[in-house]
Amino acid sequence: MTPLSKETILEALQSVQDPDLNKNIVELGFVKDLAVCDGSIRFTLELTTPACPVKEQLKEQAQQAVLALEGAESVNINMTAQVRTTLPEGNQLGGEVRNVIAITSGKGGVGKTTCAVNIAAALAADGAKVGILDADVYGPNVPVMLGLKGHPEGDGSGRIVPLNAHGIKAMSVGFLVEDGQPVMWRGPMLHKALEKFLREVDWGELDYLLVDMPPGTGDAQISLAQLVPMTGAVVVTLPQEVSLVDVRRAIGMCEKVRVDVLGVVENMAGEIFGEGGGARTASDFSVPFLGSIPMEANMREGGDAGIPSVTKDPNSPSSKAFQMIARQLAAEVSKLPAQSLPTLEV
Ligand SMILES: Nc1ncnc2c1ncn2[C@@H]1O[C@H](COP(=O)(O)OP(=O)(O)O)[C@@H](O)[C@H]1O
Ligand SMILES: [Mg+2]
Numbered sequence: 507m508t509p510l511s512k513e514t515i516l517e518a519l520q521s522v523q524d525p526d527l528n529k530n531i532v533e534l535g536f537v538k539d540l541a542v543c544d545g546s547i548r549f550t551l552e553l554t555t556p557a558c559p560v561k562e563q564l565k566e567q568a569q570q571a572v573l574a575l576e577g578a579e580s581v582n583i584n585m586t587a588q589v590r591t592t593l594p595e596g597n598q599l600g601g602e603v604r605n606v607i608a609i610t611s612g613k614g615g616v617g618k619t620t621c622a623v624n625i626a627a628a629l630a631a632d633g634a635k636v637g638i639l640d641a642d643v644y645g646p647n648v649p650v651m652l653g654l655k656g657h658p659e660g661d662g663s664g665r666i667v668p669l670n671a672h673g674i675k676a677m678s679v680g681f682l683v684e685d686g687q688p689v690m691w692r693g694p695m696l697h698k699a700l701e702k703f704l705r706e707v708d709w710g711e712l713d714y715l716l717v718d719m720p721p722g723t724g725d726a727q728i729s730l731a732q733l734v735p736m737t738g739a740v741v742v743t744l745p746q747e748v749s750l751v752d753v754r755r756a757i758g759m760c761e762k763v764r765v766d767v768l769g770v771v772e773n774m775a776g777e778i779f780g781e782g783g784g785a786r787t788a789s790d791f792s793v794p795f796l797g798s799i800p801m802e803a804n805m806r807e808g809g810d811a812g813i814p815s816v817t818k819d820p821n822s823p824s825s826k827a828f829q830m831i832a833r834q835l836a837a838e839v840s841k842l843p844a845q846s847l848p849t850l851e852v
Contacts (some may be wrong), residue, residue, distance in 0.1 A: 508577075509542075509544070509577065510542050510545070510547070510575060510576075510577045510578060511542070512540050512542060514575060515540060515542065515547060515549075515572055515575065516532050516537065516540070518571045518572055518574070518575055519531055519532050519537055519568055519571055519572065520532045520533070521567075521571050522564060522567045522568050522571055524536075524560070524564065525560060526559070526560065526837045526840060526841060527554075527840065527841065531551065531564060531568065535552075536551050536552050536553060536564075537549055537550070537551065538550040538551075538552050539584075544579070545577055545578055545579030545580065546579055546580045546581075546582070547572055547578060547580070547581045547582070548581070548582040548583070548584070549583060549584070550583070550584040550585075550586055551564065551565065551568060551583055551584070551585050551586070552586045552587060552588055553585070553586070553587040553588075554587065554588065554589065554590055554840040555587050555589050555632075555634065555713070555836040555837070555839070555840050556586075556587040556589075556632045556633035556634050556713075557628070557629050557632035557633075557634055557832055557833045557835075557836035558587065558833065558836065558837065558840075559830070559833035559834060559836075559837050560837075561585065565583055565585055568581075568583060569581050569583060587633070589604050589605070589634065589713035589714070589839075590604065590840075590844040591603075591604035591605065591844060592604070592605050592737040592839065592842045592843075592844060593605065593606065593734075593735050593737065594735055597734060597735050598704070598705055598733075598734070599704055599705070599709065599715075599734055600665060600704065600705055600706055600707045600708050600709050601707070601708055601709030601710045601711065601712060602709075602710065602711045602712070603637075603709050603712045603715050604712060604713050604714070605713065605714050605715065605737040605839055606715045606717065606734055606735070606736050606737050607714060607715070607716050607717065607736070607737050607738060607739065607740060607768065607835070607839070608716075608717045608719050608727075608730060608736060608738075608739040608740070608765065609621055609622040609625075609716055609717065609718050609719060609739075609740050609742065610719045610727070610739050610740065610741055610742070610756050610759075610760070611719075611721055611741060611742045611743065611752065611756060612721065612722065612741075612743070612749070612751070612752020612753055612754075612755045612756040613721050613722065613749075613752050614644065614645065614720075614721035614722075615721075616721075616742050616743060616744050616749070616752075616773055616774075617742055617773035617774060617799070618642070618718060618719070618721065618742050619640075619642065619645075619647045619648060619651055619718050620651070620773070620805060621740070621742050621771055621773060621799070621828075621831075622638055622640075622648070622716050622717075622718040623638065623648065623651045623652060623674075623718075623814045624814045624815060624816045624824075624825070624828040624832075625716065625740075625828060625831060625832045625835065626638050626674045626714075626716050626814070627672055627673075627674065627814035627816040627817050627828075628816045628825075628828045628829045628831075628832035628833075629713070629714055629832045629835075629836065630672065630673040630674055631673075631816065631817070631820070631829075632829075632832070632833070632836075634713040634714055634836070635710075635711055635712050635713045635714075636673070636674050636675070636712065636713065636714050636715075636716070637668065637674065637675035637676065637677075637709050637712045637714070637715045637716070638652070638674055638675070638676045638677075638715075638716050638717075638718060639676075639677050639678075639703055639704070639715060639716070639717045639718070640676065640677065640678035640679060640680060640718045641679055641700055641703070641717050641718060641719055641720065641726055641730065642679070642718050642719060642720045642721075642726075643679050643696055643699075643720055643726065644720050644721070645720075646678045646679050646680030647680075647718075648676055648678045648680070648718055649676070649678050649680050649681070650810075650812060651812065651814065652671040652672060652674065652676055652812060652814070653671055653672075653811070653812020653813060654669050654671050654676060654678070654812075656669065657681050658677060658681060658707075661708060664706070665706055665707065665708040666702075666703075666706055666707045666708065667707075667708055668707055668708070668709060671812075672813065672814060672817050675709060675710070675712070677703050677707050679699055679700075679703070682699055693725040693729075696725050696726055696729060697725070697729040697732075697733070700726065700729050700730060700733055701729075701733055704733055704734050705733075714836075714839070717730060722755075727759050727763060728763060731763035731764070731765055732763075736765045736766075737766070737768070737839055737842065738765060738766035738767060738768035738838070738839070738842070739756075739760050739765050739766070739767055739768060740767075740768055740769055740770075740771055740796065740835060741753055741756045741757060741760075741767060741769075741770050741771070741793075742770075742771045742773055743770060743771070743772055743773070743783070743784050743787060744772070744773060744774055744779050744783070745772050745774065745775050745779045745780045745781045745782060745783035745784060745798075746779055746780060746783055747783055749783065749787075750783065750787050750790075753770065753787050753791070754791075757791050757793070766842070767791070767793040768793075768794065768796075768835060768838045768839065769788065769793060769794040769795060769796035769834065769835060769838055770784050770785075770787055770788040770791075770793055770794070770795055770796065771784065771796050771797060771798075771799065771831055772784020772785065772795075772797070772798040772799070773798075773799045774799070774800075774801040775798045775799065775800050775801065776800050776801040777801075778801060779801065781798055784798055785798070794834070794838055796831045796834045796835055796838075797827055797830050797831040797834060798827060799824050799827045799828060799831070800823050800824055800827065802815075802822060802823065802824040804818075804819055804822055804824070805824055815828075816828045816829065
């Protein structure tokens with residue numbers, strides 16, 4: 507019997523298709539460090555995100571494809587991931603940030619911050635390096651929802667060190683105001699604050715930086731798009747038909763500042779608000795539907811306790827939904843061409 511060659515193994519692995527990227531794992535360059543010794547085979551599968559929704563499926567299919575070869579006795583696959591950047595070089599973000607994703611909505615109270623915090627926690631639980639920038643000047647709630655205490659400090663060389671909670675790096679416009687002090691954020695001031703947070707914060711290495719946007723379609727949206735190249739935006743909506751108007755406005759804003767809509771998330775689905783509106787809206791606008799989160803009492807409790815519900819109660823229906831949505835989002839980002847976004851002119 508001829509011993510197994512690497513070529514034979516790679517040929518077999520070409521039968522494993524990544525359903526999101528529509529190519530096989532060999533042509534995608536996912537197969538690394540292939541080694542064969544007698545009948546035992548080992549290699550690394552390097553995916554484009556640790557939050558890959560089909561991670562287990564790919565691993566299993568690769569295993570089966572190899573074990574079906576004559577002479578194959580055992581296979582050992584090491585699963586890793588390397589998130590690619592969609593941002594052009596010299597993007598002026600502090601640190602090495604690979605993707606910037608705005609969490610937006612047409613109006614407040616739909617669960618933007620809840621989504622930002624829980625999607626971040628879900629991505630971090632899958633092994634991604636995640637940060638949140640709380641840019642909601644009207645209601646900077648990220649510190650409360652993440653249970654952040656204290657204020658960020660300088661590192662001595664003019665850079666700000668973000669706070670860290672539940673494995674998520676975080677900065678908030680709330681850190682700029684004294685407790686309880688209302689602030690009138692005018693355009694230029696907001697622009698300066700966002701600029702500081704994007705340029706002067708040492709974000710370090712981040713796969714995904716989520717930006718919790720203020721509701722609506724105002725200065726913050728324009729400033730953000732001017733300040734950094736964006737990977738895209740997630741639009742959060744309630745299930746009712748009335749929120750369609752708000753979604754339309756939010757998507758219109760994204761188009762105006764040339765930011766891709768990565769998908770729509772429906773929140774608070776259930777008896778009170780119904781469900782299905784989010785999916786219909788996404789299909790109306792030809793954007794991906796990332797998933798639906800049920801209305802759930804423990805979510806509010808999680809938010810109040812400063813622990814994301816995904817972390818506190820990972821098996822609840824809403825947490826499962828967030829995990830799926832986070833992976834769908836990561837898959838949408840993986841589909842984008844690496845480093846090829848147009849430069850923004852607003
Ligand atoms: N799926 C859900 N089930 C129950 N309560 C939720 C859900 N999503 C959000 N909430 C609650 O609704 C309120 C508004 O959510 P929040 O994330 O602050 O909205 P936004 O940031 O859009 O203003 C919060 O009290 C939050 O805990
Ligand atoms: Mg909010």
